[in-house]
Amino acid sequence: MISLDTVKTVADILFEKKLISSDQLAAIKFEHVNTGKSVEQIVKERGYVGAEDYAMAFGETYGISYVNVNPHQIDPNLMDLVPLTVARKYHIVPFELKENRLSLAMADPFDLQTIDFVERKTGYKVSPFIATEKIIEKALEEQKGKELSEEISAALDELSQTTLKIEESNQEITDATIRDAPIARIVGMILETAVKTGASDIHLEPGEDKSRLRYRIDGVLEEKRTLPKEMHDSVIARIKILAKMKIDEKRIPQDGRFKVEVGNTQTDLRVSTLPTIYGEKVVIRLLKEEGTVYTFRDLGMRGYTLKRFEEVLLRPNGMILVTGPTGSGKTVTLASALQKLNTIRVNIVTLEDPVEIRVAGVNQVQVNPQAGLTFANGLRSFLRQDPNIIMVGEIRDAETAELGVHAALTGHLVLSTLHTNSASGALPRLLDMHIEGFLLASTLNAVLAQRLIRRICVDCKEEIEVPEEVKDQLLEVLNQIESNKVLMLKDSEVAKSVKAIDKNKIKLYKGKGCPKCGNTGYRGRIGMFELLTMSDEIARAILENSPASSIDQISRDQGMITLTQDGYLRVLEGHTTLEEVMRVSD
Numbered sequence: 001m002i003s004l005d006t007v008k009t010v011a012d013i014l015f016e017k018k019l020i021s022s023d024q025l026a027a028i029k030f031e032h033v034n035t036g037k038s039v040e041q042i043v044k045e046r047g048y049v050g051a052e053d054y055a056m057a058f059g060e061t062y063g064i065s066y067v068n069v070n071p072h073q074i075d076p077n078l079m080d081l082v083p084l085t086v087a088r089k090y091h092i093v094p095f096e097l098k099e100n101r102l103s104l105a106m107a108d109p110f111d112l113q114t115i116d117f118v119e120r121k122t123g124y125k126v127s128p129f130i131a132t133e134k135i136i137e138k139a140l141e142e143q144k145g146k147e148l149s150e151e152i153s154a155a156l157d158e159l160s161q162t163t164l165k166i167e168e169s170n171q172e173i174t175d176a177t178i179r180d181a182p183i184a185r186i187v188g189m190i191l192e193t194a195v196k197t198g199a200s201d202i203h204l205e206p207g208e209d210k211s212r213l214r215y216r217i218d219g220v221l222e223e224k225r226t227l228p229k230e231m232h233d234s235v236i237a238r239i240k241i242l243a244k245m246k247i248d249e250k251r252i253p254q255d256g257r258f259k260v261e262v263g264n265t266q267t268d269l270r271v272s273t274l275p276t277i278y279g280e281k282v283v284i285r286l287l288k289e290e291g292t293v294y295t296f297r298d299l300g301m302r303g304y305t306l307k308r309f310e311e312v313l314l315r316p317n318g319m320i321l322v323t324g325p326t327g328s329g330k331t332v333t334l335a336s337a338l339q340k341l342n343t344i345r346v347n348i349v350t351l352e353d354p355v356e357i358r359v360a361g362v363n364q365v366q367v368n369p370q371a372g373l374t375f376a377n378g379l380r381s382f383l384r385q386d387p388n389i390i391m392v393g394e395i396r397d398a399e400t401a402e403l404g405v406h407a408a409l410t411g412h413l414v415l416s417t418l419h420t421n422s423a424s425g426a427l428p429r430l431l432d433m434h435i436e437g438f439l440l441a442s443t444l445n446a447v448l449a450q451r452l453i454r455r456i457c458v459d460c461k462e463e464i465e466v467p468e469e470v471k472d473q474l475l476e477v478l479n480q481i482e483s484n485k486v487l488m489l490k491d492s493e494v495a496k497s498v499k500a501i502d503k504n505k506i507k508l509y510k511g512k513g514c515p516k517c518g519n520t521g522y523r524g525r526i527g528m529f530e531l532l533t534m535s536d537e538i539a540r541a542i543l544e545n546s547p548a549s550s551i552d553q554i555s556r557d558q559g560m561i562t563l564t565q566d567g568y569l570r571v572l573e574g575h576t577t578l579e580e581v582m583r584v585s586d
Contacts, residue, residue, distance in 0.1 A: 009039040013057040020048045051132040059130040062109075067129040069095050069105045069139045070515055078102075081122045084140065090114045093131070093139045100124050105131040105139070138515070141196065183231075187238045191269070193224070194286055195262040197518075200327075201286065204239075206232050206279035218454050218525050219327055222518070236273070236280050243271040250280055270354065287356050294336050299329070300527035303493035304559060305566075308533055309448060313337055316388075318445035319408040321395075323420045328584075329452045329527055330417045331356050334391055337415060338362055341389055349385055351378040352393035367393070379403040383410075392416040398433040405435055408443040422563065423449040423532035424552035427542055441539035447532045449563055451584040453576045455524045456509055457517035461574070464510050470578065471506050477568040478503065486559035494561060494569065501572050509574045526575060528566040528584075533558075 011028045014020045020028075028042050037045075043054060052068075059066040078094040079087070081102070087093060091107035092114060102124040106114070109128035119126050190213065194202050199215035204227075211232035214221045227235065240247045243256025256271045270285040296306055312320060320337075322330045335357040342348060342361050350359075353367040353375070363385075367373050375392055376399040382390055394417050395401045408414045420426045426447045430440055466474075481498055482488060488495045511521025532538070532555045541551050556562065561569075567581035 008061060010043055010054070010057045010061050011039050013060050014043070014049055014053065017053075017057070019053050019057075024048055051134060055130050055132050064109050064128060064130050067095070067105050067131050069093055069131055069135055074139060081124075082118060086117075088140055091133050091136050092118070093136050094118075095139075097124065101127050103127050103129060105129050105136060107131065107133045107136055183234045183238050186231075187235060187242075191260050191284075192262050194284075195260070195265060195267055199286060202284040204232070204236065204282045206276060206281060208278055211235075217518075218522060219452055220454070222520070232279055236282055239271060239282055239284070240273065243269070245271065245273065251275055268354075287354065294332065296336060299333060299336065301529055304487070304491035305529050305531045305561060309446065309531055310340075312446040312533060313341060315413065315445055317408060317411045317413055319404060319414045319416070319443050320445050321416055321418050321426050321447045323418045323423060323426050323447060323449045324451060325419065325421075327452070328450055330450065333448070333450060333527075334415055334417065335359055338389070338391060341413075346388040347386055348389040348391070349382050349387045350391040350393070351375055351382065352391075375400045376403060379407065383407060387412060389413045389415070394418070395433075401430055401433040401435055405439050405443050409439065420449070422548065422552065423447040423530050423560075424548040424555060427551055428548050431542075431545065437543045437545065441534070441542045444534050446534065449530045449532075450527050451563060451567070452525045452527055453567060453570065453580045453584055454522035455526055455575055456577060457511040457514060457521055457523040459516045459523075460511045460514035460521065461509050462512050464508050466506050466508050470508075474506055474568060474572060475503060477565055478572070481561065481565055481569070484556065484559065486557065487561055490559050491561065497569060497573060506572070507574070508571065508578065510577050522580070526570070528563055528570060528581070530560060530563045530566065532560060
């Protein structure tokens with residue numbers, strides 16, 4: 001056996017690149033000697049570095065070139081050489097063919113059995129390259145488009161024959177026709193792509209001469225492809241059958257639901273149809289069975305806002321509201337709050353429509369208006385369940401608002417959402433629901449307003465020129481923040497961020513678009529927040545029936561950072577773009 005001291009290992013390369021410390025290197029070698037595990041296995045198990053750094057170091061150690069496969073530059077004909085099922089199973093992607101030598105990206109370039117199989121299958125000599133599994137999966141996922149096009153062609157062939165038969169017999173399309181394999185596979189692939197890309201909604205919209213397929217990803221609709229017009233009815237009918245809806249009823253809207261499992265991910269699908277002049281439109285909402293619960297800092301909350309929100313959550317009673325439009329992340333914020341509050345000492349019950357995120361140990365109830373279980377009726381029943389904490393999905397009417405306030409008055413902590421544009425706007429809205437001002441002043445602990453903005457993709461981020469009028473606008477907001485002495489004094493995190501910005505050289509960034517972000521320039525989302533907490537001054541304003549603008553000004557004087565200020569600060573810090581903040585702002 002060759003000594004580790006004379007031959008460089010993956011760990012040595014990582015140490016030379018300053019990706020691991022000397023202590024980590026020593027620990028790896030010690031474990032190798034004592035357990036007999038390979039250095040590569042130990043590095044992977046300990047997770048000292050990311051997959052890309054590991055792959056590059058592995059390649060350098062064994063003289064195998066690392067490749068970052070660009071899905072858009074792969075010749076589609078090369079994918080015909082290796083079946084897609086085989087490529088997925090063994091994590092391989094053929095990406096170049098020169099002089100009878102096939103370049104093959106592999107997660108495991110030492111898999112000689114796979115190399116031998118590809119050589120026999122293609123008749124070419126294989127040159128192995130190392131790539132991460134994630135890069136390979138991304139490249140293979142791009143082949144879905146090609147696969148879907150093939151399925152569309154096959155379905156069109158069969159549909160044209162079926163259409164002829166229907167015209168001759170003058171009959172409607174039957175269930176058997178709808179369940180034909182090509183249509184079933186197309187629907188399956190549409191759903192699978194939505195789950196894998198993290199889409200929240202699927203839109204299938206009929207047009208005059210074609211049908212449009214769009215996915216809502218990171219809060220923005222993206223058109224993926226169009227389907228032939230003659231296929232639209234069959235695809236919609238297939239979805240309606242899965243959702244147990246009436247396929248012959250096309251004149252009125254319908255609702256249904258079903259589940260789909262992709263890999264280990266089970267997703268609940270809510271289906272809604274709407275008759276339009278060109279046919280039925282379908283929108284499918286995707287709700288993962290096990291939603292992710294984040295920390296408040298993961299969501300984008302920080303500084304004094306984070307500190308105050310965590311403080312009001314720890315109060316034993318009162319009401320906390322989260323406000324914002326649909327799709328602004330209110331449900332995730334509430335689920336994160338419940339996760340933080342959830343201990344064996346408290347009884348937490350929720351009433352939601354629907355239950356989107358499961359929180360272990362919390363009693364979650366879904367409203368069912370057909371059975372008489374509404375927000376108001378459910379809230380009445382909850383008070384007989386000895387709860388400590390109650391979460392109501394949404395305050396939609398005066399009855400629910402009144403029951404929530406009385407629950408907060410009688411010693412419960414009540415969390416809920418409200419559709420208002422700002423934190424201060426929640427107070428007049430509740431007064432409009434005939435909640436007495438003195439009750440509101442004594443029960444409301446805080447109102448958190450939020451929006452979700454897309455992050456700039458870190459892989460294609462670049463600096464851009466700042467027009468003078470934009471610079472003036474940004475400087476004005478910066479000066480507003482700096483002039484708020486209470487905010488600058490209490491919120492050290494925001495204060496440090498503001499002081500770090502060079503006003504003489506304002507920098508802005510954008511993503512130019514790359515394969516990793518789907519050429520959008522954005523990847524992932526982050527929240528921007530404003531938090532109004534109850535104080536004596538705000539309580540007096542409520543009792544005097546003051547407008548939202550007056551309450552908002554009082555909150556600012558007390559150190560509240562507004563939604564717009566938080567968003568502009570994110571722009572100046574390089575997390576997002578000004579266009580993105582303007583898109584979600586009022």
